[in-house]
Amino acid sequence: xxxxxxxxxxxxxxxxxxxxxxxxxxxxxxxxxxxxxxxxxxxxxxxxxxxxxxxxxxxxxxxxxxxxxxxxxxxxxxxxxxxxxxxxxxxxxxxxxxxxxxxxxxxxxxxxxxxxxxxxxxxxxxxxxxxxxxxxxxxxxxxxxxxxxxxxxxxxxxxxxxxxxxxxxxxxxxxxxxxxxxxxxxxxxxxxxxxxxxxxxxxxxxxxxxxxxxxxxxxxxxxxxxxxxxxxxxxxxxxxxxxxxxxxxxxxxxxxxxxxxxxxxxxxxxxxxxxxxxxxxxxxxxxxxxxxxxxxxxxxxxxxxxxxxxxxxxxxxxxxxxxxxxxxxxxxxxxxxxxxxxxxxxxxxxxxxxxxxxxxxxxxxxxxxxxxxxxxxxxxxxxxxxxxxxxxxxxxxxxxxxxxxxxxxxxxxxxxxxxxxxxx
Ligand SMILES: *Cc1c(COP(=O)(O)O)cnc(C)c1O
Numbered sequence: 001x002x003x004x005x006x007x008x009x010x011x012x013x014x015x016x017x018x019x020x021x022x023x024x025x026x027x028x029x030x031x032x033x034x035x036x037x038x039x040x041x042x043x044x045x046x047x048x049x050x051x052x053x054x055x056x057x058x059x060x061x062x063x064x065x066x067x068x069x070x071x072x073x074x075x076x077x078x079x080x081x082x083x084x085x086x087x088x089x090x091x092x093x094x095x096x097x098x099x100x101x102x103x104x105x106x107x108x109x110x111x112x113x114x115x116x117x118x119x120x121x122x123x124x125x126x127x128x129x130x131x132x133x134x135x136x137x138x139x140x141x142x143x144x145x146x147x148x149x150x151x152x153x154x155x156x157x158x159x160x161x162x163x164x165x166x167x168x169x170x171x172x173x174x175x176x177x178x179x180x181x182x183x184x185x186x187x188x189x190x191x192x193x194x195x196x197x198x199x200x201x202x203x204x205x206x207x208x209x210x211x212x213x214x215x216x217x218x219x220x221x222x223x224x225x226x227x228x229x230x231x232x233x234x235x236x237x238x239x240x241x242x243x244x245x246x247x248x249x250x251x252x253x254x255x256x257x258x259x260x261x262x263x264x265x266x267x268x269x270x271x272x273x274x275x276x277x278x279x280x281x282x283x284x285x286x287x288x289x290x291x292x293x294x295x296x297x298x299x300x301x302x303x304x305x306x307x308x309x310x311x312x313x314x315x316x317x318x319x320x321x322x323x324x325x326x327x328x329x330x331x332x333x334x335x336x337x338x339x340x341x342x343x344x345x346x347x348x349x350x351x352x353x354x355x356x357x358x359x360x361x362x363x364x365x366x367x368x369x370x371x372x373x374x375x376x377x378x379x380x381x382x383x384x385x386x387x388x389x390x391x392x393x394x395x396x397x398x399x400x401x402x403x404x405x406x407x408x409x410x411x412x413x414x415x416x417x418x419x420x421x422x423x424x
Contacts, residue, residue: 004419006332012412013334017405020398022207022266022273030261043254045232047239052227056260061214063267068189070197070216072223075260076230079178079200079213081253083111086196086215087146088247089225090172092117095368096145101131102344102383104150108176109345111148113356115247116363120144120373121346123380127298129311129341129391130157135380137165143371146172151180151190154206154277154306155299159185159193166195174198178213179308181206182274186302196222201259206273206308206398207266209259230254276399277307280406284310284397287410291417293318310397311341313390320420323389329423333412338393344383346375 003009034040034056042054052058057075064073076082084107092098094116100109102121109119122135129152136147147166149157159175166173177183177191178200184190191197196219201212215226225247228236233250242248255263285296293315299305314323327337350356352375354364363369377384396409416423 002415002419004329004332004416004422005334006329007422011332011334012415013408015334017336017396018400020400022269022399023262026265026268027262030265031258034257034261037257040258041254041256043231045235045250045252047236051231051236051240053254054257054260056257056264057255060255060260060263060267063264064214064216067267067270068192068216070192071218072216072220072226074215074217074223074226074230075255075263076213076215076253077255077259078202078211078253079176079198080107080111081230081251082198082200082213082215083107083148083174083176084114084251085226085229085253086174086198087111087115087117087148088229089196089222090146090174091246092145093246094363094366095143097141097143097371097373098145099131099136099139099147100345101148101150101152102346102380103129103341103386104152104176104345105178105342106345106348108148108150108178110350110356112146113363116357116366117145118143118363118369118371118373119351121344121375121380123382124152124386125158126313126382126386128155128157128300129153129386130155131162132382133158133161133165136162140165140169141371143369144169144171146174148174148176149194150176150178151183153297153311154180154183154308155297156180156183156185156190156193156303159190163193172196178205180306182270182304183306184304185300192216195219196226201263201266206277206306207263207270209255209262209266212255212259212263273399274306277397278305280397280401281305281307281310283403283406284394284409287407288312288413291413293320294413294417307397309341310394312392312394313386314392316389319417321423323392325423326416326420327392329416330412333415335409335412336395338395340387340391341393342387344380344387346379347377351375
């Protein structure tokens, strides 16, 4: 027995953990080359060769296609933009419903609202935290147009079952793989499993360009619509001879040459960075799996989890104290942990007050929409339980951590678990 730091004992660790940093000399050199060129973006918002962007943007897209084995990659300035573009490209319209996850970054649920469609929340699986195919099935109505599914924390969603459902009901599936670059299921890359897939290159993700994203698809018609929405579609359709004007109000979602140059170098590092996460997770899991009430992340037999987050499930009855007390004790030992993840998204004020676009409650009040979906507490009980009681996020699961760093995490978990009686 040793005295817990929260009660004045000496903490397992006093040093901060190393920061995750994926950027090195390769990125620096690539950026300087762009600077020497002086052309920081190669895009023009009209129908001409520059409609597709500069040389590095196009090189990143070709490299991304090759890496993920997809026919088309379209870079964008964020995954949020990518999700909006994907919803637009799918032809989603006011009065449509899009099935979304309540347990994700907000944009994976808000994207349909931009096109006047209604987000319908389907509950998650308690083991992978991704949307449950049975919950999705229960959300289907004649108005369902698309499913926006998330590979949460780096574990691929049950895409085979969801694609089957989509075929039966003629739906478009958009896979939000923002957290899952390098994950696979059945040997195929996450992000490449739906009709469109969206990756994030923001500074928190496994690889990054500061801000950025990539949308992929095997469908040339969708790829063209994504490119149009990215770059002022309304000013391009005539010159390009595009006749379907649905959702062809364009945006500027264009990536700069600097970000693309960084992205080209980052993509080369992806496999190494992902392997480091998988190794770190294996080390944590072997140290934690015997602790009562602490369940390391589950991995489906045919999946490769890339651990954007290492999400533990916490069973307070078996551990012998509340999640809150346990996490406080861990923090005192020098190990930062997160409680929950995001609040179930339907509990955000925008849904509670049904105020999204404009003053009059559009699209919830749209005259062409005759249903009222629920955003009440209790709607997705698994998500609520995970957020309120069960999920604990461990941030020490990435490249750049030493064996000792990971051992400290394990030692602190063991110490707090063994001394849990002193906490209550
Ligand atoms: C980070 C993230 C996004 C948004 O990515 P940005 O590039 O910051 O817009 C969307 N969905 C999920 C699941 C994410 O983790």
